[in-house]
Amino acid sequence: MGRMAFLKMSADKQDTLLKMLVLAVCCILSFSVRLFSVLRFESVIHEFDPYFNYRTTRYLAEKGFYDFHNWFDDTAWYPLGRIIGGTIYPGLMVTAAAFYNVLHYFNITIDIRNMCVFLAPMFSSFTTIVTYHLTKQLSNSGAGLVAAAFMSVVPGYISRSVAGSYDNEGIAIFCMLFTYTLWIKSVKTGSVFWAVLCSVAYFYMVSSWGGYVFLINLIPIHVLACIVTGRYSHKIYVAYTTVYSVGTILSMQISFVGFQPVQTSEHMGALGVFGLCQIVSFINFLCARLSSAHFAILWQTMLYIVGTIFIGAVGFLTLSGKIAPWTGRFYSLLDPSYAKNNIPIIASVSEHQPTTWSSFYFDLQMLVFMFPVGLYVCFKNLKDYNLFIILYGVTSMYFAAVMVRLMLVLAPVMCILAGIGVNHVLTTYMKNLDSVAQKDKKGRTKSDNSYPMRNEVATGVVVMMTIFLSLFASHSVWVTSEAYSSPSIVLSARGGDGGRIIFDDFREAYYWLRHNTPENSKVMSWWDYGYQITAMANRTILVDNNTWNNTHISRVGQAMASTEDKAYEIMRELDVDYVLVIFGGLTGYSSDDINKFLWMVRIGGSTDRGAHIKESDYYTPSGEFRVDSEGSQVLQNCMMYKMCYYRFGQVYTEQNKPTGYDRVRNAEIGNKDFELDVLDEAYTTEHWIVRIYKVKDLDNRGNPRT
């Protein structure tokens, strides 16, 4: 019966139904491929920053928007506190809280944590739909479907949007593509309606991610390219002036953005193109009204006057020292390697690394070469709106090559252009397959399109594309499962018998803090764990991942790097009740505090009060960082060392090794038998990954304990 109904449908309806089915499958796929971590572990928030977003969302859902906006958080950066409402992009939290409230209105009582965990996969489903529409605007709906399918599984995007990675990027890519779709729509129609919608989408984008700066520069570049290539029209004028003026005013409503759109240099390009649009339109107007001879006179005088004024202004400002266009600084803007070569700290952050070809292949696979094919197709059939996607592709290509985290911005355009490329190849060869070609024969004589073995070649191409596409799908799922699905709050390892061992020490420790310490106690830890402690243990912390105050972090670093009596003074001064350290020596968890310790020393010694802490004291005379008996004495008597290795000297960790064998550093520790004077061990988790110490009070006579 159902089959009969399908056959009875007109071709148009069948076409729509098929497209909707394919899109629906893409959406479901993009949601479900991101659930690896939920299925393997459980529905948890990942990593560090998402915990802060989660905590703020919970606050927003409980207290409402006005309290959220005026929120002064006194449990972080003790005793300074932090203004939260004005220093974040609120789009993510508002979105999650809005979904939460709507669902609760319909009596679907979802937990706010689950809302946060599943927000990113949900938005990636939306992104596939938007990708379809954007590609349809640029090419046709076939290309749109291919692009949507690419988008649903491309690893470069999955890396930032798996379930549990509750971060700004998760929704920002959706906002960005949505804004682009509406921009293309408004360029095509030239209507104020679409342009205003585009600026509203832009507002959403600004509210959710700092990367909106890319967008507000790309659209003006598109307009500029249209002007230069003579494709400028009234449609573009209407679209751009509306988007720029409405969008800028809207974006200034976000308190974190404030007056930046009219003050900072990265927004000046958009303003300049806005001005240029007015001038070009005025010239076009004059050109239409005046005779060509008069216009030529006017044009030349204007050119000379403007040129003289410009050169004069530049010369004056250079001589008076206001601007310096010919110094090294100017060229450093053009050369991305400048900052990296001269400032080692920038070079050491892994997210700021440039991108190797293998990570391009890892994140994009066949898109790497289908992208130029798509460019080729776009260039063969150049339109105003195609120009946009070409510019988007080439500029984001450059940024992704300079910095690996910007792969996220490149992935969508890769999908779109590769979709156009694949669609082009498939449509040309599908026509040549025999079953389709026979229909043609009835209508007309054999076309001149043919060549010997046409059908065989066509079959070959179609089979090849099928293999490539399925390889892409397998590759993406493999990459997602291998590389992008570990929550890092729950660790897992392979045991000796091949089974999976779960280390859940972080949550064990945070919940211990939550249930066993006084509510107003202050916990000192290195800044990496700040967001997690405030979100899960609900205790006041001294420093967190929003590293806005370097001297405060430095003070904590000094406490960790000093001897017990010095550290005790600092901890009394900072009013610390508990100290938390991460230790991997028992399990072999390598990103623990001993491995981060040199950063604590460097940062601790970087301020005036920590001038006595010198990095070189923590090395052996030959310049090595060692924890065994040959290591530096300063290191073996500092607070961090003692907290990590307290009682560790009595423990056997590996067969055929002495007690106190550190499995990360692969060494037997040097300082085994010691007692702590100013601290009590309060709690150590099952696998010793987290150790918590209580700071002793002054003794009965009010003297320190050392």
Added chain:
Amino acid sequence: MNAIKGSLILFIIGLFCHTASPKTKQEVLQEKVHQLMEWSNRRTVIQMGGSKFANYVKSKPRNYSVIVMFTALNPKRGCSVCQEASDEFTILANSYRFSPAYSNSLFFGVVDFDDGQDIFRTLGLNSAPAFIHFPAKGKRKAVDTYDIQRYGFHADNIAKWMAERTEIVVRIFRPPNYMGTVVLVLLFSLAGGLLYVRRNSLDFFYNKTFWGVLSIFIVLGMTSGQMWNHIRGPPYYHRNPQNGAIHYIHGSSQGQLVAETHLVMLINAAIVVGFALLSEVHNPEMEVSKRKVFAIGGLVMVVFFFSLLISVFRRKYQSYPYSLLIR
């Protein structure tokens, strides 16, 4: 004759012994400073070997301080940052030489690893470049070694450190680098000239093939990691020091060699050309005889080079489970 010569030598030696012993500290100092001034007038950064270093920097008496750069400029040593650090150091030294603060209380020196390995050993240096200040009075402290890791080797930062250590404030004067400006002006005038000559037919500017080829070239360059090469400067290939085997492909996915990126760029380009051939087959202006060649050629190119790309990737990422045609 011989006897005279011998006695003359004896006499000279005797003279030396005679004059050296009662020479006061003051005189020795004066001589040293005089010698250093002469050298630094010739070259602001004094080249130092083992003996010079021992005489003028290590040994007392001294009433001047010396800032020494320890470096390894020999290309054999493969220290890529040394040259840049050396340039910055020279800029600082020259700025000092021509500044009002110039006096005989501070000198700049350089010790190359190949001239004084034992100096490196005695100072416990195991990396180059390093900047160390030898103060006029008192012992050398830990802060007298400049922390390159933290501050980088920009001349301004070294000058700041120098001001802290020696209380001599120098304003860095960079010889203006006109190279970039000249190139820019040349480029602009060339482009302007070209536009002026061909002002009646600016078609090439609107020629989309030109722009298309350009942007595809940019994309191929970026996806094959040329930007990484530009920033990191890896070697072209790697020679294993033990057995002399030459590797063109870096063994891990964290790094890459230049040869490998060129290979990947060629492979990607070949696949794109293959697809372009496949799409040109349906161009109605093409002869029928060529079509078959184009179609089959394109197909073979695409499949072969994609298999090659996967196999190159497998060399870097050993646990990668997929392959096509080529293992």
